[in-house]
Amino acid sequence: MNINRFPLRAGHAARAFINNSRGATIAERVDALNALSIQDAGRVLCGMPLDYAVNILDRPELRNAAQILALISAEDAARLLHGMSNDRVADVLLELDGETRARLFSSLDEPVRVAIQHLMGYPPRTAGGIMTTEFVSVPDSWTVAQTLDHVRQVERSRETVYAIYVLDEISHALMHVVTLRRLITGEPDASILTVAQKGAPVSADPLMKQEDVARLIRKHDLLALPVIDEHGQVLGIVTVDDVIDTMISDTTEAAQRFGGMEALGQPYMKIGFAGMIRKRAGWLAALFLGEMLTASAMQHFEGELEKAVVLTLFIPLIMSSGGNSGSQATSLIIRALALGELKLSDWWKVLFRELPTGIVLGAILGLVGFIRIIFWQSAGLYDYGPHWLMVAVTVFAALIGIVTFGSICGSMLPFVLQKLRLDPASASAPFVATLVDVTGLVIYFSVALLILSGTLL
Structure with a gap:
């Protein structure tokens, strides 16, 4: 080269x-x-x-x-x-x-x-992968004055001096942590142990996931977290700015995947035209093929559509409501999984929480649709035919079923992906919406067959 x-x-x-x-x-x-x-x-x-x-x-x-x-x-x-x-x-x-x-x-x-x-x-996205090996440590036999002198000597060669790590003089295992603030306020001739934090130091092992590292730092309000090996010796430290940098990068990638595309891996203005097409075309093609199933579902109910053309007026409303409820649920669950608020074993709790939530949300939307049909019919804004009240009931019942299905589907999909060791963020909003669109049409026309059979159908 x-x-x-x-x-x-x-x-x-x-x-x-x-x-x-x-x-x-x-x-x-x-x-x-x-x-x-x-x-x-x-x-x-x-x-x-x-x-x-x-x-x-x-x-x-x-x-x-x-x-x-x-x-x-x-x-x-x-x-x-x-x-x-x-x-x-x-x-x-x-x-x-x-x-x-x-x-x-x-x-x-x-x-x-x-x-x-x-x-x-060390693997990426682990404590070992994002730690720095430049930290300040002193033996537990030193005084405050000796430690201060040491900090002055090495400060320029260290990434940060958020804390000083006190090691056992013989085994070099981590014993205590001294914050810079406590060190400055200590008596010069006093032992370094007199200004050390009480209790065992909070630490991470090198293979701990960066999300768990971030939780530890947040939980204990730390500026740096020591990473130790099986013998208790300090391998390095993870600073709060390291965590922020890596989490911002991961959040950006997750947001792009959740939008229904492959993560760019580069700033938007830096990626080339061909690269942009390559990152976006695959997902768009996959979503397009999924939406083709919607056309197949409508073809299956072609006879019903010919008999009751009025049902087609509510197809966009039905599809968007189901997709929106699914996207809402997916967003909530992905974020809860990322923050550690939910574990894989909590799927059944989420299921029994989303089931009544979906029913109530569907009933609210269904009631709005029901009132809208009654108002339009009564005000003469549109004539839904002689069986307009049955059409309103169909829309009401279908929305309950579709929104409930969307909520359940959207909330369970991240758990399924995590079980398969895939990124839950892959359950993008467009993907969930496409899935719910197809099943939403089936639910809608199935409800219509039950309610309108013998009248319009």
């Missing part, structure tokens, strides 16, 4: 960029770099002072960081990578192809390589 690499400290563009962005925050400068091409962003970044460039590269919001580093010589890339936090380096390297990753990886010092390789070995 031929790569035109540029030197680390070159370019009037970088000086111009820095001059034009004076007073801007790091986040604003990252946004400005994201608006540039990879080549231009790389030249600007490489013309900055090293600390300045590292600070920007360390931000997950910077797009194409991996591609930018791939354009830089191994020596210059190594300087940048050594300044970045280990977890960010691991994320960047995983985005590269094998050849480029090996080249950049070999440029790192041995201790950094070991730490990065350790991080890259």
Whole structure:
């Protein structure tokens, strides 16, 4: 692969960029770099002072960081990578192809390589996969003054100093956690244990799912959560900003899938035309094939439609009501599963909750439809024929059945997908609506046959 690499400290563009962005925050400068091409962003970044460039590269919001580093010589890339936090380096390297990753990886010092390789070995979306190995720890025999001196020495080489982790001097197992606030207020000559939090520290194992990590951080109001191995030794920490970054990414993907398409994996304006078509066409085709079953259902009841054309007036109302109730239920259950409010074994509780809910909601909508038919008929706005009251009763009863079915179907589908080890977000609103549309028509015409048989049918 031929790569035109540029030197680390070159370019009037970088000086111009820095001059034009004076007073801007790091986040604003990252946004400005994201608006540039990879080549231009790389030249600007490489013309900055090293600390300045590292600070920007360390931000997950910077797009194409991996591609930018791939354009830089191994020596210059190594300087940048050594300044970045280990977890960010691991994320960047995983985005590269094998050849480029090996080249950049070999440029790192041995201790950094070991730490990065350790991080890259954990599955994504786990505590180990999102943790950083840069944290502050001290033995339990130290004093407050010794700990403060140590924090001053290592602060610039650590991603954050939300807390200090006190380790057993012999086994190096995690014993206590000291917040920075408590440390500052402690007596200098006192033992570090005098300012430590009481009780066993809250921790996670490296394979804990990131959703469970987020719940622990929220439950205990933490800024960082230590990740420990089976011997109680600290492997790293998950910071609250790490959790927010990963959860935002996952929420974006889930929202896109729930909209009835494959997750883009890139910002909207960055994905190419062909990629956009590829991501959306498959789901649209699948939904279209599903909607064709609706036409098949109407063909099956073609005779009934010829006898009672008035029934066709309410087909859009019937279909949309069932689809909407199903989408509502699906949205609620997917969110509850994601937050841990529901478990797979709670499906029967949800079923018995959605059944009466669907009946009541269907009755409300059915009553609105019933009143609407009576009003239109009485006011002379439309003549529904001599059996208009029976038509109103049909619409009322059908809406109860369809909304109830939609609620049950929409609430059970996420459980089925989770049981099959699929993402519940795949139960997209369009998918649920399509499923309920077909069955809704069958329910509607079945109710019509029961009520209107001997009159219109």
